[in-house]
Amino acid sequence: MKAKHQRLALVLIALLAIVGAGLLAAWTLRNQASYFYLPEQMAATPPEVGQAVRLGGMVQAGSIKTEANGVTVNFMVTGNTADAIPVRYSGILPDLFVEGSGVVAEGSLGPDGVFFATNLLAKHDENYVPRELEGMGTEEAAKMAADTTVGLK
Amino acid sequence: MIAEIGLAALWLAAALAVLQMVSGGFALRSVEGAPNPMAIYARPAAVVQAVLAVLAFILLLYAFAVTDLSIKLVATNSHSMKPMIYKLTGTWGNHEGSMLLWVGVLALSGGLLAAFEKRLPERTMGATLGVQGFVALGFYAFLLFSSNPFERLPVPAVEGVGLNPLLQDIGLAIHPPTLYAGYVGLSVAFSLAMGALLTKEVNPSFARVMRPWVLGAWVLLTFGITAGSYWAYYELGWGGWWFWDPVENASLMPWLAATALMHSVSVLAARDALRTWTIMLGVLAFSMSMLGTFLVRSGVLTSVHAFAVDPERGAFILGLLGLYIGGAFTIFALRAGAVAEGKRFAATSREGALVFNNVMLSAILAIVLLGTLYPLLTEAFDVRVSVGPPYFNPAAAIFAVPMFLVMAVGPLLRWKEDKPARIQFEMLLVAAVLIGVIALVSFFGQFPLLPMLGLGLAAALAVAAVLPLKGRKLTRVPSATWGMVLAHFGVAVSLFGMACEGAFTQERLAAVAPGGTEQVGDFAVTLQSVTPVAGPNWTAIEARLAVSQNGGEPVILSPQARNFWSPPQATSESALLTRWNGQLYAVIGNQAEDGRWQIRVWWKPFVTFIWYGGLLIALGGVLAIAGRVKVDVKRRKATAMGDARRADLEALGAAAPVPAE
Numbered sequence: 001m002k003a004k005h006q007r008l009a010l011v012l013i014a015l016l017a018i019v020g021a022g023l024l025a026a027w028t029l030r031n032q033a034s035y036f037y038l039p040e041q042m043a044a045t046p047p048e049v050g051q052a053v054r055l056g057g058m059v060q061a062g063s064i065k066t067e068a069n070g071v072t073v074n075f076m077v078t079g080n081t082a083d084a085i086p087v088r089y090s091g092i093l094p095d096l097f098v099e100g101s102g103v104v105a106e107g108s109l110g111p112d113g114v115f116f117a118t119n120l121l122a123k124h125d126e127n128y129v130p131r132e133l134e135g136m137g138t139e140e141a142a143k144m145a146a147d148t149t150v151g152l153k
Numbered sequence: 154m155i156a157e158i159g160l161a162a163l164w165l166a167a168a169l170a171v172l173q174m175v176s177g178g179f180a181l182r183s184v185e186g187a188p189n190p191m192a193i194y195a196r197p198a199a200v201v202q203a204v205l206a207v208l209a210f211i212l213l214l215y216a217f218a219v220t221d222l223s224i225k226l227v228a229t230n231s232h233s234m235k236p237m238i239y240k241l242t243g244t245w246g247n248h249e250g251s252m253l254l255w256v257g258v259l260a261l262s263g264g265l266l267a268a269f270e271k272r273l274p275e276r277t278m279g280a281t282l283g284v285q286g287f288v289a290l291g292f293y294a295f296l297l298f299s300s301n302p303f304e305r306l307p308v309p310a311v312e313g314v315g316l317n318p319l320l321q322d323i324g325l326a327i328h329p330p331t332l333y334a335g336y337v338g339l340s341v342a343f344s345l346a347m348g349a350l351l352t353k354e355v356n357p358s359f360a361r362v363m364r365p366w367v368l369g370a371w372v373l374l375t376f377g378i379t380a381g382s383y384w385a386y387y388e389l390g391w392g393g394w395w396f397w398d399p400v401e402n403a404s405l406m407p408w409l410a411a412t413a414l415m416h417s418v419s420v421l422a423a424r425d426a427l428r429t430w431t432i433m434l435g436v437l438a439f440s441m442s443m444l445g446t447f448l449v450r451s452g453v454l455t456s457v458h459a460f461a462v463d464p465e466r467g468a469f470i471l472g473l474l475g476l477y478i479g480g481a482f483t484i485f486a487l488r489a490g491a492v493a494e495g496k497r498f499a500a501t502s503r504e505g506a507l508v509f510n511n512v513m514l515s516a517i518l519a520i521v522l523l524g525t526l527y528p529l530l531t532e533a534f535d536v537r538v539s540v541g542p543p544y545f546n547p548a549a550a551i552f553a554v555p556m557f558l559v560m561a562v563g564p565l566l567r568w569k570e571d572k573p574a575r576i577q578f579e580m581l582l583v584a585a586v587l588i589g590v591i592a593l594v595s596f597f598g599q600f601p602l603l604p605m606l607g608l609g610l611a612a613a614l615a616v617a618a619v620l621p622l623k624g625r626k627l628t629r630v631p632s633a634t635w636g637m638v639l640a641h642f643g644v645a646v647s648l649f650g651m652a653c654e655g656a657f658t659q660e661r662l663a664a665v666a667p668g669g670t671e672q673v674g675d676f677a678v679t680l681q682s683v684t685p686v687a688g689p690n691w692t693a694i695e696a697r698l699a700v701s702q703n704g705g706e707p708v709i710l711s712p713q714a715r716n717f718w719s720p721p722q723a724t725s726e727s728a729l730l731t732r733w734n735g736q737l738y739a740v741i742g743n744q745a746e747d748g749r750w751q752i753r754v755w756w757k758p759f760v761t762f763i764w765y766g767g768l769l770i771a772l773g774g775v776l777a778i779a780g781r782v783k784v785d786v787k788r789r790k791a792t793a794m795g796d797a798r799r800a801d802l803e804a805l806g807a808a809a810p811v812p813a814e
Contacts, residue, residue: 006497010430014512017552021516024548025523032544033527036537052543070664070745090662092725092742092751106539119391 034106042109043083049111056104060084064099077103077115089117156224156303159212163303166205166260167293173198173263173286180279181351192275195282196267202289203264210244210257213302217244220313226250226302228310234690235315242326248450248466249302251329255446256292258330258337262366263289266341272362274354281348288340291473299469315690315717324384332377332404336442338370339411343481346435350484355428355492360421363435365778367418371411372774378404379767390725390740392755394654394763397545402525403445406518410438413514415774416507424568426495426504430511433489436481441518443474453529499570506563513556520548550603557610560644561617564637579620587613600656607652614645632780640773647766653735653759660756664749674756675703676737683741683750691717693726696741696750700730712741712752736760 034052047053060076063084067074073093076084087105097103097120105117172194179191216224217240220233230247231240245251263285270278296302342363349359381404386394395401414434420427447453451467498504524540531538561583565576573580591609594600618641622630661673670679681697693715699707710728717724730737735758742751 007429007494010508013508014430014515017512017516018519021519021552022523024551025520028544028548029524029527029540033531033538033540034543036539052541054539066745070747070749071662071751092662092740092753 036104039077039079039085040081040083042085042115046113047109050108052106052108054104054106055085055087055115055117057085057102059097059099059101059103061099077105085115086113087115087117089120091120094120155212155216155221156305159209159216160301160303162205162209162212163293163297166202166209167290167297169198169202169205170286170290170293173202174283174290177279177281177283177286180276180283189279192279195279195286199260199267199282199285200264202286203260206257206260210253213250213253214241214244216303217241217250222311222313223305223309225304225306227313228306229314232313232315232690235321236689238323238326239321242323245329245333249296249300251333252292252296252300252450253302254330255333255337256289256296258334259289259292259340262337262341263344266344266366270362272358273348274352277348277352277354277359279348280351281344284347284351285341285344288344288477291476295466295469295473299466321690321717322384322388324380324388328377328381328384331373331380335370335372335374335377335411336407336445338366338373339407339439339442341366342370342414342435343439346432347481347484350432350488350492353488353491355421355432357422357425360418360431361781363431364415364418364422365781367411367415367435367438368774368778368781371408371415372771372778374404374408374411375767375771375774378408379764379771382767383764387727387729387738388724390727392660392727392738392740392753392757394651394760397524397540397542399525400449402521403448406521406525407438407441407445409514409518409521410434410441413511413518414438417511420504420507421495424496424498424504426498427508428492428495429489430508432492433485434511436478436485437515437518440474440478440481441522443470443477444522447471447474448525496569498568501566501573502570503563503566503568506559506566509559510556510563513552513559516552517549517556520552521545524548546603550606554606554610557614557644557648560641561614564621564641565617579617579623582620583613583617586616594656604652604655607648608656611645611649611652614648615642618642618645632783633777634780636773636775636777636780638773639776640770643766643769643771643773645766646762646769647764650759650762650764650766654757654763657758658755658760660753662751662753664745664751666749669749671752671754673737673754676754676756677701677704678737678739678752678754679707680750680752681709683744686713688715691715694741696739696752698728698739698752698754700737700739702732710737710739712739714741731761734758 032052034054035047036054036056037047039055039057042055055077057077057079060078063074063076065074066072071092072088072090074086074088077087078084087107088110089105089107104121105115106119106121107115107117110116176192176194176198179189180195182189213226216227217231218237220227220231220240222228222233226247226249230250231243235243243250245254263282266285267282273281345359345363345366349355349363378401381401382394385396385401386392414431414437417427417431417434421431447467447470451470453467524544527540528538562576562580565579567575587609590612591605594605594608618638621634622638659674661671661678663671665671665680667680667682670677672678677700679699679701681699683694683696686693686695693713695711695713698710698712700710701707708730710730712728713726715724715726716722725740725742728739730739735756738755738757740753742753744750
């Protein structure tokens with residue numbers, strides 16, 4: 001093999017691997033990136049059961065119920081419409097998690113329509129707002145997401 | 154006065170960076186053997202610039218130490234009641250201060266290079282210092298025009314705002330400075346690569362100059378990432394050790410590039426192969442450092458929209474990023490063809506294995522980069538997504554697994570060309586360990602695929618790491634080889650910790666009344682009491698947990714839920730019980746209506762090995778540097794002695810009387 005050819009072969013192999021990585025990344029990202037849903041969107045076009053997504057909205061007043069084991073809570077998350085998604089979470093609640101506060105739940109939808117949260121992001125100080133809700137009132141958020149998130153797969 | 158002196162020092166340093174850049178540029182125009190008269194200023198300029206930039210940083214440190222509230226930065230980030238150590242570490246716990254630290258380290262490494270590096274040809278050195286000055290100049294401009302750390306308030310503040318409580322931790326004292334030093338060490342590798350490319354001096358002696366900088370930066374990055382991971386683990390209270398958070402990825406990407414660069418520069422130094430590839434990686438590594446700085450410092454991570462609202466800083470760094478990376482790749486594209494072909498090698502050789510792993514590392518880098526930028530990209534189109542472990546873990550593993558396999562056998566291969574049949578026994582041994590461990594683990598229980606693969610690979614790598622020592626006299630093995638063995642063994646140790654954490658972690662979450670007991674693994678955890686406590690700038694509730702292993706003597710753990718009052722914020726302080734074979738991790742949560750307290754306890758077997766492994770890897774790098782320095786010192790001494798002897802002989806020869814007939 002001539003010197004020039006070896007260099008060419010190396011460049012080709014490297015390019016192939018990088019392009020492969022890029023394609024793999026694109027494919028995995030389509031499947032694994034977790035999209036952000038508002039309650040009304042989740043009610044209208046629910047994600048597949050078990051797919052990792054994020055649900056963001058307000059904790060409905062009077063909906064937080066702690067189960068007898070003391071660590072599992074059930075509550076409803078609402079947006080701008082009457083739609084409310086029941087959420088179930090086992091774990092230590094963020095400090096400022098109260099009724100009426102904004103929350104982003106990471107998790108997936110169960111077969112019974114209950115959203116199983118593995119992690120709750122809520123305000124834990126005065127200034128912190130979950131990234132997805134930043135700079136938006138609920139109405140605005142709903143409008144933005146209605147335009148953009150629906151129909152995504 | 155302090156602030157004004159600091160600002161003046163920065164301006165002077167910026168002026169010297171211009172001088173360094175211009176003078177370095179003149180070096181390119183000099184004829185071989187006759188140094189350009191304008192080129193002699195680059196070295197002194199770099200040294201003085203380093204002194205001034207470090208002085209500016211020390212002055213800011215002093216302003217924080219005495220809490221000078223007339224300086225805006227101090228007033229917005231410090232508080233007179235804070236403990237001294239956090240006043241000091243708070244200096245770089247904010248945007249302006251950390252950029253000053255960045256620039257200070259950049260100038261310092263440029264100064265060290267100028268003061269101590271005498272092996273390179275003067276032309277290459279001049280070009281290198283010129284590039285270094287050009288890079289520094291951009292960041293001085295950034296500091297002076299858009300993030301002046303010494304800005305005064307018109308009226309001094311009465312009291313400071315305080316520092317984010319999450320950052321009030323000893324982790325902050327070591328984590329960012331180490332990472333920055335690593336980032337910026339790569340700037341020297343970048344400047345050297347550009348200098349060599351501009352003067353067409355891409356050869357083994359250049360690689361030997363570049364290698365300690367790459368190794369040093371890589372050691373610091375390794376250490377910084379390890380420390381950062383442990384810090385996040387105990388400070389955030391979620392029990393995880395790596396979150397694939399964009400800020401973490403920002404430090405991982407330069408590390409991946411630096412790891413590839415370190416191996417490739419070794420090939421260049423030892424074998425004179427992979428010339429252009431090394432240069433490319435040098436550019437890539439520093440590009441990743443700057444990209445990391447941009448991601449963390451521009452506000453783009455909070456929201457693309459936040460970035461668009463206050464674009465000045467972000468746009469400035471983005472501009473610098475485009476200028477340097479674009480410029481570097483343009484020069485690379487124009488000049489790479491002119492770099493002569495290096496020595497050739499067969500596919501089955503040590504070079505071949507290193508190239509394969511270089512490519513795999515680059516692929517992992519691409520995966521991480523795309524995953525980090527994807528949410529920013531979609532957000533620009535108003536689609537909000539988050540990318541987490543379900544993407545990163547499998548996608549990275551697809552390239553990491555073949556990389557680990559090649560890493561096991563690569564060091565056993567000979568340079569240039571080798572027959573795989575020669576290392577048949579070693580390959581079979583490694584394969585047997587790999588398959589044996591996976592079979593054994595899957596026999597005892599059902600575990601996810603990745604942790605199981607990890608356990609098998611960890612065992613195989615641990616065996617493979619020491620195989621290069623087989624049949625060698627241990628006392629005669631060079632330190633650099635020991636460094637490699639240790640670092641590769643460290644990878645195995647770290648992988649073992651990660652796999653064990655993934656496969657065997659046990660968790661218990663319960664609401665417990667005082668006096669109640671919960672069982673997790675071998676441990677019985679009893680909640681004795683919950684009491685309020687107070688610190689210098691926080692109040693907290695503290696649980697007393699009596700933990701006894703297999704009914705043994707109980708140990709008291711006291712996790713806290715803290716409330717800071719300046720700025721107001723709540724944090725969870727985990728309590729850790731470390732055993733040789735793992736850690737018990739406890740946090741306390743809220744109180745339920747019936748008076749019970751939520752506690753969450755994990756038993757994480759061998760989780761500490763993750764960070765022990767990281768430290769071993771860094772230590773391996775230190776050994777390699779020590780080995781190279783030792784060889785260099787020996788060579789310098791030998792040259793000096795040879796010169797002295799020749800001079801003596803000459804003196805003798807001149808004085809010696811002509812022998813009589």
